Amino acid sequence: MSGQGLTGLSSWxxxxxxxxxxxxxxxxxxxxxxxxxxxFKTPPGVVGGPTYIPFVDFTPTLQPFIDLYQGIRGEFFRTxxxxxxxxxxxxxxxTAIGAMAAYALVRFEFKVRFGAGLIFFLLALGGYxxxxxxxxxxxxxxxxxxxxxxxxxxxxxNRLPLPGPILGNEDILFWFVSQRMFPPIVTAFALYxxxxxxxxxxxxxxxxxxxLTLCYVAFSLPIVVxxxxxxxxxxxxxxxxxxxxxxxxSWRIFLGIVVPMSMNGLLATFMITLAFVWNEFLFALFxxxxxxxxxxxxxxxxxxxxxxxxxxxxxxxxxxxxxxxIMAGLLSRMMRSGLLLxxxx
Amino acid sequence: xxxxxxxKHVFIxxxxxxxxxxxxxxxxxxxxxxFLSYRLIPPIPPxxxxxxxxxxxxxxxxxWNAILTTTLIAFIAVGLQYVIGxxxxxxxxxxxxxxxxxxxxxxxxxxxxxxxxxxVARMIFNPTMGPLNQFLSMxxxxxxxxxxxxxxALGCIIAVEIWQxxxxxxxxxxxxxxxxxxxxxxxxxxxxxSAWQQFWGITxxxxxxxxxxxxxIRLIESYKIMDTVFVMTGGGPGVDTETLTLFAYQEGFKKFxxxxxxxxxxLFLIAITIIGVTYLxxxxxxxxxxx
Numbered sequence: 001m002s003g004q005g006l007t008g009l010s011s012w013x014x015x016x017x018x019x020x021x022x023x024x025x026x027x028x029x030x031x032x033x034x035x036x037x038x039x040f041k042t043p044p045g046v047v048g049g050p051t052y053i054p055f056v057d058f059t060p061t062l063q064p065f066i067d068l069y070q071g072i073r074g075e076f077f078r079t080x081x082x083x084x085x086x087x088x089x090x091x092x093x094x095t096a097i098g099a100m101a102a103y104a105l106v107r108f109e110f111k112v113r114f115g116a117g118l119i120f121f122l123l124a125l126g127g128y129x130x131x132x133x134x135x136x137x138x139x140x141x142x143x144x145x146x147x148x149x150x151x152x153x154x155x156x157x158n159r160l161p162l163p164g165p166i167l168g169n170e171d172i173l174f175w176f177v178s179q180r181m182f183p184p185i186v187t188a189f190a191l192y193x194x195x196x197x198x199x200x201x202x203x204x205x206x207x208x209x210x211x212l213t214l215c216y217v218a219f220s221l222p223i224v225v226x227x228x229x230x231x232x233x234x235x236x237x238x239x240x241x242x243x244x245x246x247x248x249x250s251w252r253i254f255l256g257i258v259v260p261m262s263m264n265g266l267l268a269t270f271m272i273t274l275a276f277v278w279n280e281f282l283f284a285l286f287x288x289x290x291x292x293x294x295x296x297x298x299x300x301x302x303x304x305x306x307x308x309x310x311x312x313x314x315x316x317x318x319x320x321x322x323x324x325x326i327m328a329g330l331l332s333r334m335m336r337s338g339l340l341l342x343x344x345x
Numbered sequence: 346x347x348x349x350x351x352x353k354h355v356f357i358x359x360x361x362x363x364x365x366x367x368x369x370x371x372x373x374x375x376x377x378x379x380f381l382s383y384r385l386i387p388p389i390p391p392x393x394x395x396x397x398x399x400x401x402x403x404x405x406x407x408x409w410n411a412i413l414t415t416t417l418i419a420f421i422a423v424g425l426q427y428v429i430g431x432x433x434x435x436x437x438x439x440x441x442x443x444x445x446x447x448x449x450x451x452x453x454x455x456x457x458x459x460x461x462x463x464x465v466a467r468m469i470f471n472p473t474m475g476p477l478n479q480f481l482s483m484x485x486x487x488x489x490x491x492x493x494x495x496x497x498a499l500g501c502i503i504a505v506e507i508w509q510x511x512x513x514x515x516x517x518x519x520x521x522x523x524x525x526x527x528x529x530x531x532x533x534x535x536x537x538x539s540a541w542q543q544f545w546g547i548t549x550x551x552x553x554x555x556x557x558x559x560x561x562i563r564l565i566e567s568y569k570i571m572d573t574v575f576v577m578t579g580g581g582p583g584v585d586t587e588t589l590t591l592f593a594y595q596e597g598f599k600k601f602x603x604x605x606x607x608x609x610x611x612l613f614l615i616a617i618t619i620i621g622v623t624y625l626x627x628x629x630x631x632x633x634x635x636x
Binding site for chain 2: 014017018020021024025027028029030031032034035038046050052097098100101103104105108109110121124125128129139143147151172176179180181182183184185186187189190191192193194214215217218219221222225249250251254275278279281282285286295296299300302310313314316317320321324325327328329331332
């Protein structure tokens with residue numbers, strides 16, 4: 001960790017480089033400063049042209065925030081609560097089951113026959129078509145029936161000596177991570193249709209806590225598994241081996257030794273997941289309409305609702321931004337302790 | 346060392362089940378729907394048209410326009426993010442004065458909601474009351490059509506993308522720079538290699554694997570761009586800044602043209618896969634050489 005590459009530079013060019021970084025910093029900071037001051041402006045402070053310094057250029061006021069709280073431009077308080085609840089639960093669930101899967105992929109050996117995977121996909125597809133077209137089930141029912149059948153058959157098939165390659169842990173990891181490559185619009189739209197058909201069966205998923213959280217958990221898992229695998233790999237295996245000699249069961253090794261040792265990693269992963277869910281727009285747009293609407297949807301709506309009321313728009317944007325600013329502070333502290341180093345190797 | 350213990354299934358199945366359910370369901374659903382002519386408004390009973398939707402789409406200029414727009418945004422934004430991000434990471438790694446302060450500030454944008462950032466950008470790019478207009482007026486460039494002219498709007502969206510995601514590049518590159526071995530540089534120092542030579546001879550090739558990963562992640566993510574455009578221009582003026590995701594949203598959620606939208610999202614998936622595979626194939630020889 002030393003200053004490579006630039007140590008050979010003269011003090012003159014060092015200053016030049018520092019100036020360059022400073023310029024980028026100003027570019028980064030200015031919009032944030034702008035939204036911060038604009039949120040405290042009165043209408044005349046906005047319309048009269050750009051003003052920059054509170055008390056000098058304009059008189060600050062808290063009115064935009066009072067308006068927000070009173071719900072003049074939509075139910076901000078409730079939406080904020082929604083975002084918090086969905087964000088925290090989705091991040092917690094995703095981190096928990098993602099960490100478990102990552103640990104399993106690091107420490108246990110898995111073998112999946114390619115043939116079994118193929119059987120799963122073909123049976124799911126074929127079963128769906130059969131049930132919906134020939135046996136008169138609705139599309140959602142057909143999917144819900146085909147899925148477990150295909151899964152059970154595939155698990156049994158995995159025990160049989162099928163021809164074809166055998167996939168190991170690396171391939172399972174790749175499968176997890178590759179889910180992230182998926183354009184979310186493919187899933188979001190289909191999920192919307194699927195949720196509404198399941199809703200017709202009597203179980204409401206659209207605009208519900210369960211539906212939204214489930215979808216966010218699924219979409220955070222690839223990142224969680226990817227990050228956590230690196231943290232677990234960094235843990236020396238000797239500790240676990242010592243416990244195994246004493247016949248400590250695996251789940252206790254995981255909960256009692258591995259989890260405490262990788263607390264930092266779990267925390268960072270949790271926060272990254274939380275940020276992702278908090279900021280997510282597309283799924284919330286498709287899967288909610290009123291009751292469980294999240295902040296990004298409400299914030300995006302501010303734009304068209306009443307034109308250029310910048311003080312209100314800024315206050316709304318600030319409400320969405322500030323929790324993440326606090327997280328950035330926490331994360332950067334962890335970053336300094338070299339936490340993210342392992343994550344990219 | 347790998348253990349074998351039946352409990353491993355308890356560990357891995359919850360995650361596998363959730364991901365399987367949420368990814369396979371929609372995949373099968375939209376795959377089969379993409380061969381149907383199926384509308385909700387006005388309601389038309391589904392009819393099998395095989396590749397009809399795909400053929401219509403491939404002949405639709407708006408689709409090609411969306412592909413072009415998305416590609417432009419992705420490639421220009423990611424290219425500039427990489428150059429700026431690598432530069433700043435190098436500078437931070439060399440411990441320029443004030444480096445500590447920079448780190449917190451530089452991390453911020455990527456954690457902020459893109460819709461909120463886009464709202465702020467709309468204010469800054471306002472052609473009459475915005476601060477950028479005031480700044481440019483000093484150089485005699487007043488009232489530029491930032492978001493009302495197609496080319497300008499595209500530029501503004503790219504600028505916002507760069508602003509928001511360069512921190513990600515900085516973060517990854519910085520972490521990568523810190524893992525480079527020191528002795529190579531000491532040897533280069535003895536040979537009197539200039540900083541410029543050291544960069545192209547040592548730093549750049551050694552950073553190539555990380556660079557490839559970073560650019561790959563950013564490229565794939567950029568192709569999904571939707572919220573920034575949705576708020577900043579709504580795809581306008583006209584369809585000048587309409588991206589693929591936005592186009593699919595308009596067709597699917599505004600017109601409820603299900604078969605057509607499913608076909609569109611599948612073409613999107615195919616396009617992403619092609620780009621990803623091509624990228625990896627192009628880079629593979631370089632990556633292996635540097636190891």
